[in-house]
Amino acid sequence: MTPLQLVFLLTAALTLVAAFRVVTTRNLVHAALWLVVTLFGVAVLFVLLNAPFLAVVQVVVYIGAIAVLFIFAIMLTRREMRDQGAQLNKGWWAAALVSLLTFGGLFWLTRSWDGFTRTAAPLPTGQDTLSALGKALVSPDAFVLPFEIASVLLLAALVGAVYVAYREK
Amino acid sequence: MTQADLYTLLPLIVLVIWACALLLVDLLIPRGRKGITAFLAALGLALTLGLTLAQVSAAGTAFQGMVVLDGFARFVNALLALTGLLGVGLAYGYVRRMGIERGEYYTLLLFSVAGMMLMAQAADLIVVFLALELLSIPLYILAAFARPKETSEEAGLKYFLLGAFATGFVVYGIALTFGATGTTSLSGIIAAASNGDAGLLLTIGAALILVGFGFKVAVVPFHMWTPDVYQGAPSAVTAFMAAGAKIAGFAALLRVFGLAFSSLSADLTAILWTLSALTMIVGNILAIAQTNIKRLLAYSSIAHAGYILMAFVPFGNAEVLPVSVAAGVFYLVAYTLTNFGAWAVVIALEKAEGRGLDLDDYAGLGRKYPALAAAMTVFMLSLTGVPPTLGLVGKFYLFRAVIAGGFYGLAVIGVLTSLISAYYYLRVVVIMYMREGEPERVSEPWLNLTWAASALAVVLISLVPAPLFAWASQAVFALF
Amino acid sequence: MIPLSWYLILSAALFSLGLFGVLARKNAVAILLGIELMLNAVNVNLVAFWRYGNLTSIAGQVFAIIVFAVSAAEVAVGLALVISVYRRRKTIVADEIDMLKW
Numbered sequence: 001m002t003p004l005q006l007v008f009l010l011t012a013a014l015t016l017v018a019a020f021r022v023v024t025t026r027n028l029v030h031a032a033l034w035l036v037v038t039l040f041g042v043a044v045l046f047v048l049l050n051a052p053f054l055a056v057v058q059v060v061v062y063i064g065a066i067a068v069l070f071i072f073a074i075m076l077t078r079r080e081m082r083d084q085g086a087q088l089n090k091g092w093w094a095a096a097l098v099s100l101l102t103f104g105g106l107f108w109l110t111r112s113w114d115g116f117t118r119t120a121a122p123l124p125t126g127q128d129t130l131s132a133l134g135k136a137l138v139s140p141d142a143f144v145l146p147f148e149i150a151s152v153l154l155l156a157a158l159v160g161a162v163y164v165a166y167r168e169k
Numbered sequence: 170m171t172q173a174d175l176y177t178l179l180p181l182i183v184l185v186i187w188a189c190a191l192l193l194v195d196l197l198i199p200r201g202r203k204g205i206t207a208f209l210a211a212l213g214l215a216l217t218l219g220l221t222l223a224q225v226s227a228a229g230t231a232f233q234g235m236v237v238l239d240g241f242a243r244f245v246n247a248l249l250a251l252t253g254l255l256g257v258g259l260a261y262g263y264v265r266r267m268g269i270e271r272g273e274y275y276t277l278l279l280f281s282v283a284g285m286m287l288m289a290q291a292a293d294l295i296v297v298f299l300a301l302e303l304l305s306i307p308l309y310i311l312a313a314f315a316r317p318k319e320t321s322e323e324a325g326l327k328y329f330l331l332g333a334f335a336t337g338f339v340v341y342g343i344a345l346t347f348g349a350t351g352t353t354s355l356s357g358i359i360a361a362a363s364n365g366d367a368g369l370l371l372t373i374g375a376a377l378i379l380v381g382f383g384f385k386v387a388v389v390p391f392h393m394w395t396p397d398v399y400q401g402a403p404s405a406v407t408a409f410m411a412a413g414a415k416i417a418g419f420a421a422l423l424r425v426f427g428l429a430f431s432s433l434s435a436d437l438t439a440i441l442w443t444l445s446a447l448t449m450i451v452g453n454i455l456a457i458a459q460t461n462i463k464r465l466l467a468y469s470s471i472a473h474a475g476y477i478l479m480a481f482v483p484f485g486n487a488e489v490l491p492v493s494v495a496a497g498v499f500y501l502v503a504y505t506l507t508n509f510g511a512w513a514v515v516i517a518l519e520k521a522e523g524r525g526l527d528l529d530d531y532a533g534l535g536r537k538y539p540a541l542a543a544a545m546t547v548f549m550l551s552l553t554g555v556p557p558t559l560g561l562v563g564k565f566y567l568f569r570a571v572i573a574g575g576f577y578g579l580a581v582i583g584v585l586t587s588l589i590s591a592y593y594y595l596r597v598v599v600i601m602y603m604r605e606g607e608p609e610r611v612s613e614p615w616l617n618l619t620w621a622a623s624a625l626a627v628v629l630i631s632l633v634p635a636p637l638f639a640w641a642s643q644a645v646f647a648l649f
Numbered sequence: 650m651i652p653l654s655w656y657l658i659l660s661a662a663l664f665s666l667g668l669f670g671v672l673a674r675k676n677a678v679a680i681l682l683g684i685e686l687m688l689n690a691v692n693v694n695l696v697a698f699w700r701y702g703n704l705t706s707i708a709g710q711v712f713a714i715i716v717f718a719v720s721a722a723e724v725a726v727g728l729a730l731v732i733s734v735y736r737r738r739k740t741i742v743a744d745e746i747d748m749l750k751w
Contacts (some may be wrong), residue, residue, distance in 0.1 A: 002650070004650070004651060005650075005651055008651050008655060012655070012659045015659070015663065016659070016662055016663065016666070019662075019663055019666045019667070019686050020666060022666075022670065022682050022683075022686060023666055023667070023669050023670030023673070023674065023679070023682070023683055023686070028676060028678060028679060031679060031682055032682065035682055035685065035686075038663075038686065038689065039689065042689050042692065042693060045656070045659075045693055045696075046696055048651070049656075049696045049697060049699075049700045050700060051696050051699070051700070051710060051713075053710075054692075054696060054710060054713055054714070057714065057717060058692075058717075061717055061721065062689075062717065062720075065721065066685070066720065066721055066724050069724055069725070069728060070678065070681075070682065070724070070728070072728075073678060073728040073731060073732060074678055076732060076735075077678075077731070077732065077735045088673045088674065088675065089673060089674070089675050091672075091673070092672075092673040094672075095668075095669050095672030095673035096669055096673065098668065098669075098672060099665040099666065099668040099669035099672070100665070102661075102664070102665045102668055103661055103662055103664075103665035105373075106373065106661035106664070106665070107658060107661055109369050109370070109372075109373050110345075110369075110370060110373070110654075110657050110658075110661070111654070112368075112369050113349070113368055113369050113370040114368065115348070115349075115370070115653065115701075116652075116653065116654045116657065117652045117653065117654050118652065118653040118701050119650045119651075119652055119653070119701070120650060120651075120653075120700050120701050121701075121704065123704065124704065127704070129707070129710070132707050133707050133710050133711065133714075136707045136711055137711060137714070140174070140232070141233060142233065142707075142711075143295075143708075143711045144232070145232040145235050145236065145296065146235070146295045146296060146299055146711070146715055149287065149296070149299040149300070149303060150299060150715055150718040150719070152185055152280070152283070152303065153299060153302055153303050153306065153718070153719065153722050154718060154721070154722050155189070155280075156277065156280040156303065156306055156307050156722075157306050157721075157722035157723075157725050157726050158725065159192065159273055159276060159277065159310075160273075160277060160306060160307060160309070160310030160726055160729070161310075161725045161726050161728075161729035162729075163271070163273045163277075163310060163314075164310060164313055164316060164325070164726070164729040164730055164733045165729040165732055165733055167736070295708075295711075295712055295715060298715070298719070299715065299719070302719050302722065302723075306722060306723070306726055309726055309730065310726065313730055313733065316733050316737075317733070317736070317737050319734075319737055319738065322730070322733055322734045322737060323734065325730050326677060326730045326731065326734050329723075329726060329727050329730055330671075330677065330680050330681070330684075330727075333681070333684045333723050333727065334671050334680075334684060334687075336684075336719075336723070337664075337667070337671075337684055337687035337688060337691070340688065340691045340716060340719075341664055341687065341690065341691050341694070343712075344691045344694040344695050344698065344712075345694065347695065347698055347708070347709065347712065348694065348697075348698035348702070351698075351702050351703050351706070352706075352708070353708060353712065
């Protein structure tokens with residue numbers, strides 16, 4: 001086993017344990033903090049996948065903004081978030097069954113795909129992924145359209161969120 | 170990026186810029202005069218509609234094959250701009266009456282229409298995904314727009330949770346499709362699939378995308394959210410969402426399944442058959458027990474998703490598919506007109522605090538307001554599929570196409586469930602004419618125009634349906 | 650080297666855990682946390698497919714960034730809705746929000 005594989009396995013274990021705690025823990029503040037751990041694990045995976053920029057975005061945007069927003073929302077509504085008995089509904093066993101079946105199905109079906117055990121080609125030397133990514137996002141010959149739509153989407157979400165959360169006097 | 174690229178998306182670009190400008194202009198319009206914002210929004214939609222119809226000469230892909238302009242996109246976009254116009258028309262008096270008249274309503278509606286139009290033009294799964302979000306997120310807010318009314322807030326939250334969940338499925342499916350084919354462009358997927366090197370992973374991806382879209386267009390068993398959301402959301406929003414989200418969702422289903430995944434027909438035809446049959450049966454049977462008109466129309470909308478889904482069942486049969494899809498598109502037009510008409514009648518009778526929505530509140534309508542009752546009768550007949558209405562013509566084309574594809578069982582189920590649906594649609598008519606009551610209606614010019622014009626269109630077009638069907642066929646045939 | 654399968658299995662597990670959270674949790678915020686797990690599973694898949702696929706195309710990473718933006722938009726809208734409901738009802742337990750019956 002190479003050191004890289006060891007790092008992967010440790011990260012994967014941490015990520016999955018944290019994700020499991022996110023969906024099962026009773027205290028929602030803890031659940032949000034476990035989410036931070038999960039997100040951090042995914043950031044490590046991005047580093048292993050030679051996508052360091054995405055790892056940084058994951059930490060800055062996902063942990064720094066989204067997860068913190070969750071914690072804010074939970075704190076704002078915290079009276080209801082304290083441990084008040086079961087946080088799972090009565091049909092949780094059916095939910096567990098469905099998700100186990102989903103996992104089994106995804107695992108079994110992807111295993112029979114012939115690209116399943118593919119290994120990565122070494123990154124071509126001299127290729128600057130980051131600048132290629134930056135150019136692709138704003139180049140008319142690449143992905144400028146999705147980029148612009150995403151900005152419109154964020155504007156629409158902003159307008160909507162402000163409208164809904166705004167308290168009228 | 171060339172001029173041609175921009176021209177391909179011209180109506181959409183104009184609409185988005187108009188929406189952003191409206192957001193700013195709205196600040197200058199004093200409270201209580203937000204009707205001006207509504208007029209400006211309608212103007213923008215009319216301009217979009219005009220530009221869409223004027224794009225006759227342009228065709229082809231743009232932005233490196235991310236979006237496409239063809240007859241189908243033009244037809245669907247025109248229908249969507251019309252949907253937006255009707256949505257603004259219904260909202261104009263309604264939001265004032267309900268005390269939720271705010272400029273954001275119209276901005277969000279325009280953003281949502283932009284998302285729907287993008288969906289009809291998308292030729293890349295990244296764009297499909299973004300369009301889906303751009304149409305959905307404003308709808309979540311619009312469903313909750315009557316806040317702090319509890320039912321509306323809950324409808325918004327419920328719609329959001331189910332919608333975001335569905336998005337998770339769609340995007341996971343897209344990721345697997347990307348892995349299987351190495352591309353997100355629909356034409357690239359077609360090429361990779363025909364090489365046969367995509368295999369099982371593509372099938373899983375397609376199945377997950379189907380689950381996500383099933384939630385969006387409310388196909389059984391992914392329909393649970395529909396009655397609550399349709400009932401809780403402001404009626405003007407429900408009318409817009411019922412038509413718009415269905416049109417856009419089915420347009421994307423056509424592009425993604427009819428074209429890109431056509432190699433998977435052996436696996437997917439049976440699934441689509443089952444979903445379509447289940448949706449027709451469950452939607453129609455559950456509708457029988459409803460006593461609230463909004464819930465009744467919600468189940469009716471589920472049932473109609475089943476009928477429209479029929480059009481996609483023969484998607485592996487290259488000869489039948491164009492005809493059946495043209496029939497599906499025609500049915501969407503029929504459903505849109507009927508749907509807006511019926512909701513306009515509901516809005517005319519709705520009172521504040523959610524009163525005036527029980528079927529019993531329709532008693533005596535035939536005697537007191539004969540014209541309104543006649544219009545409602547037309548819509549109920551059209552939803553059932555009884556002559557002389559557009560609903561019948563739509564069903565006729567659909568069943569004929571499905572039979573041509575050899576799916577006799579599905580056609581039989583379609584006819585039988587239509588018979589079941591007659592029970593609850595005609596009950597509304599019976600209550601209107603046979604029972605005594607003192608209904609009070611609201612009379613507003615735009616509202617009256619909506620139900621009167623829809624009723625006329627539903628009857629008149631059904632007398633000469635051939636030109637519209639020819640237009641729909643021409644739009645669809647260009648795809649294949 | 651780490652084979653692609655490891656990432657795919659991890660991603661499938663993360664997706665299924667998120668699915669469980671959405672289906673089994675009572676609280677609206679907790680459901681939203683589950684949805685975030687599902688979207689992260691997507692991103693793991695996308696970046697892995699990019700790394701193990703055609704490296705000259707950057708589409709996988711671009712798509713991952715789009716997913717970031719979309720999930721930020723969703724969370725903003727979702728938490729706004731949650732707070733708005735909470736303000737009125739003092740509860741955001743999904744089970745208790747059933748004024749509208751099935």
